[in-house]
Amino acid sequence: MDVFCGIDWAEGHHDVAIIDNTGKLLAKCRIDDDLDGYQLLLDLMAGHGDSAESPIPVAIETSRGLLVATLRTGDRQIFAINPMGASRYRDRHGVSRKKSDPGDALVLANSIRTDMPMHRPLADDSDVAQAVAVLARAHQDAVWNRQQIANQLRSLLREYFPAALDAWRHKAGGLVRADARKILAAAPTPTMAAELPLWRLKVMMHSAGRKRGIDEDAERIQTLFRQSAARQLPTVEEAMGTQAKALLVQLNAVCRAVDELAKAAERTFRSHPDAPVMLSFPGIGLGVGARLLAEIGDDRKRFATAGGLKAYAGAAPIIRASGKRKYVGRRFVKNNRLNHAGYLWAFATLTHSKGANAHYRRRRETGDWHAQALRHLFNRMLGQLHHCLLARVPCVKQSPSLQSPRQQRQLLRE
Template sequence: LRTDMAAHRPLPADSELVQAIAVLARAQQDAVWARGQAHNKLRSQLREFYPAILNAFAQHKQGLCSREARSILAAAPTPTMAAKLTRRRLQSLLKQAGRVRGIQAEAERLHEVFKRDYLHQLPQVEAALGHQTSALLRQLNTACDNADQLAEAVTQAFEEHPDGPVIRSFPGLAALTGARVLAEIGDDRARFASAESLKAYAGSAPVTRASGKSCKVMSRKVKNQRLAAVGYVWAFNSLTRSPGARAHYDRRRAAGDRHVAAQRNLFNRFMGMLFHCLQNSHTYDEAVAFPLASAGLRATAA
């Protein structure tokens, strides 16, 4: 640094609130990843001896991470114990998990699933697997609680930042994903000289390698991995919330891009819009962001 200081960028002058949001958002994302690992370990364990619980919550949105599944699994860590659960006991467990509607019907369904015939391990082996399942369940409970508490904290901090309304105006960004974006780009307006530099930092801008007559366009590997991860979530969620984003994605797919490449291209466009909106304190406008799609919708309505 003493000999080539001009080649290095100064540290961003982010506000104290953004630095706090960055700590909370990264911790929450780590907790989500830990929750996913704990869920996968528990699911792999249950596949060996407890298929009934997997069948019972196969269609549930959160799967084994749901409070209902964790509550029942804590009360019956083995299939033999699950088969002994009465309808009244299942209703009680569902109420303890926070369910308020369809309790009786759900208890009937679970009772029927647990009463089916399944292959069983030897009794002592099943008991040992039940103890291991309880240990893995405690890890999952801790990971779920950590993710939920950190999500509440980061959402509250994000709502206090003045850039929050601008970021949340974009389709596909909610409080949690918006906080992750803000945590990685900061609120120092002089940090990125142009939209292209922000796109390169996010990893959405491609890299062109040219030598002689050969020219290759590849995805960028050196990037902010956390910002790139939330970028794919952002692009995917926007497909159902923005007609312009959906039309842009469909055009990229028709041009030959794979799903991930089309998402990355859409994320790249969103990053350019976000840079402009933050620099000028403007909220997202669908008609300005995707004028061709907006004009087509107006013509169809007419």
């Protein structure tokens, strides 16, 4: 490769630098973040030898957006450089710690000129895999937002309406439950809740989707709401009730978004060719499978070995050795979304696979704590998933010893 391009990404404009294989600056410019700017960039690269047969590699600090989508046409390699890594490269070019957008573009271009084998280009995922990634990540963000708003509501209710917390403390979902949100929206203060008749509580539970245990729960909740308890001043209580209703509006909206995004992600995931292989593993449902596919992708060249995938997911340990000292610990630099999905997968596998449960118990008996044993289990299962995806075969039924990828290949040959 004789020409390299670096782009310093910004919200309204982008600085571009094109260099040759000796580091000489061939061209630089600033483009706007619109179609005219993208065309100007493509024309500039074409003037320096960019073509469908020999595209110029590009280094940029982001992996998303319309600019990246425009550059990904054809076989061009796009390198998403971590901003922290770009900062370290900047220190190699000067000790004065000066910084400018055109200078950062030049640094990015030099980073792939000198160390291209050390950087991983963006995966060449299919359109369906990219769509699954968008929906699965949006669903995960919505779930996290739902929990954040629920925590805010819980903190507020604790200050003036603790009986509402006791009413759903031991129920799955807690304040996120549909019946809890419906009842609190109708009676956001202790005074209003104490006046709720039993029949209205039953109607609200039924309209929220409850089918069983309505009578018992309605009587229990009414008893809790009518018990004597400490109260805020009436005006303060009313103000807090108004704040609670505002939080409930946000919570209802994000709960609807979670449901809609979950359905869309699962529907798109089912249409992907890798879905049958992933769903054949114990503990992987539509939701976890969509998250795994979103982060792993379907570009088989991305992870040549299972070890690379394990390191990317944070499942493989990291070793720091110097002289006689050696430390083996967990990874902190990892794909947090994939790592979180792996925790859910490993935890669900405990009740769906005797082999996985036996492996988890052995790890606990050797001294691992819960999260450590789950991470070790995820590490083993991720290696099996990597093999099955490459071989395009479903998961082989687990033995009590939790078969390794080598054992699975032997069984497949038999």
